[in-house]
Amino acid sequence: MTRILTGICVLAFAASIAAQSTPVHRSYDTEFLGPPLADPVLQHAKETFVLFGCAYCHGLNLVSRGEATDLMHSALVGRDENGSRIGPLLRAGIPQTAKLSPMPQFSDLSDQQIAALVTWIHYARQQGRYQELTAAPVRTGDATAGKAYFERTCSMCHAVDRDLAGIGRKHDAPALRAAILEPKGLKSERSFTSARLNDTKLGPAQQRHHALLENYSAEEVANVVAYLASVR
Amino acid sequence: MDLTRRDFGKVVIASVSELALLQSTRDAWGQPHPGQNRSLINGVQFGLQPFCYHDLAMTRENRGELIRRLVRNGMGMVELHATWVEPRFNDPGVSAAAARDKMRAWRLSPPAGYYRGIRKELDDAGVAVFTYYVNFDDSYTDAEIDATFEGAKILGARGCVGSFGLAVSRRLVPFPGRHGMFVGLHNHDNLSDPDAYASEASMVTGLSLSPDFKMMLDTRHFTAADGDCVGFLERHHDRMAGMHVGDRRKHNGRSAPFGEGDAPIIELLRTVRDNRWPIVALLEFEHGTLRPEIEEVDLMFDYCKRAVA
DSSP states (O other): OHHHHHHHHHHHHHHHHHHHHSOOOOOOOHHHHOSOOSOHHHHHHHHHHHHTTHHHHHOTTSOOOTTSOOTTTOHHHHHOSTTTTHHHHHHHOBOSOSSSSOBOBOTTSOHHHHHHHHHHHHHHHHHHHHHHHHHSOOOOOOHHHHHHHIIIIITTTOOTTTTTTTHHHHSOHHHHHHHHHSOTTTTOOOOHHHHHHHHHTTHHHHHHHHHHHHHOOHHHHHHHHHHHHTOO | OOOOHHHHHHHHHHHHHHHHHHHHHHHHHSSOOGGGGGGEETTEEEEEOGGGOTTSOOSGGGHHHHHHHHHHTTOOEEEEEGGGTSOOOOOTTOOHHHHHHHHHHHHHSOOTTHHHHHHHHHHHHTOEEEEEEOOOOTTOOHHHHHHHHHHHHHHTOSEEEESOOHHHHHHHTTHHHHTTOEEEEEOOOOTTOTTSOOSHHHHHHHHTTOTTEEEEEEHHHHHHTTOOHHHHHHHHGGGEEEEEEOEEOTTTBOEESTTSSSOOHHHHHHHHHHHTOOOEEEEOOOOOOSSOHHHHHHHHHHHHHHHHO
């Protein structure tokens, strides 16, 4: 009996060594897709974007190829909230177009698949716009225009006599700019569970900042920075 | 290996059949390139439109990698897009107009032996160029069109194909005959553009412009445009040079892996095989995959091989 047990142990050990030394064949195109993302929600969204062929025309990171719409700067994507505009367009396609190949319709996709595509489009757009804005030369803003923008866009959550009181004394212009462009949570990793919870509890503020990031112009950022810097 | 008389008979019949098919290809296109037999399967000549390698930018710098992949995928024939051959002049700071002028000047006087050098690269790897893909448009001068056909001919191409419509086609009428080549009409699926090749009627109109015009039927686009691919093949096979073989869903539907869309790929390939028509099947797909593209080409090619087995 002892011999049998020893034999089993030896075989098991040999098998584990063999398993470690055998190269694992992964049919995953890291050259095109890049290394897997730590955030599983985003990784799934990215893979969905590739699997349905979106990446080949619109670009994996939304740098479009050929005649495909530039999703990084599309006004429709900028106005979309959780697929409110992108979803119906995906289902219907754009059959009437001046382009060589009309945008196909994806009417057979499930709601979850559409949601994943929307998630990736917004995420990639946020990353891309962030890079564009941070790479742009820093300009001097107009505090008056910044105040108007703040009251129109930010005042539903923030106030300069409340949470942002004296903000211009506490932070200099580069710090304010950085905080506007990269609000807390932009780079936080999620799980499928936290993503679901975010929808109902933590989401709105974060989503609002992300949506703003997708639509800021360099001029608007400079103006808001000038305004907040003047709040003493 | 022991062969029975029946086995031997089968082998002889298969060989005679293959030779007959090769002969029909030779009759239609002249002397075949020895390398193209690599992807001649049961009489159907396969090749690749390398747009399928979505991860590989279509530049002349990547041509070496392209050729390596073609050989790895068992392809002896290719539709070569001009971007794999020509330099680019759209460097930062260069205006589009200036880049276009430089390109025209280059085409009119390419470096001596330039195209022959590329032909040698392809010959050495055993890859034949079936068609040269060029998006002719109004910016091309007549001399530039002639020079492009000439370069394509040196590469071994039998024709120039492109994504242009009826208006550009009318202008191209005098050119292919001068070079002993054809113009391949390539359909897309924009049914709302009267200039585009999308419906069967539009393609018939295009073909009527010149006997030197041949159809390069794109099965993906024609399926998405609700066209009848098999019917088109049966009705117009004598005016077809090849097919871009891929799958899509009907009604402007999305691209799909072979067999998962509405394009009748198996029927098309078997019709070509059974009728011994010299119509080249160039694989081209646009569906997404997480696999390396070289593996995806293998899978799609296997699907086609099984179809004609």
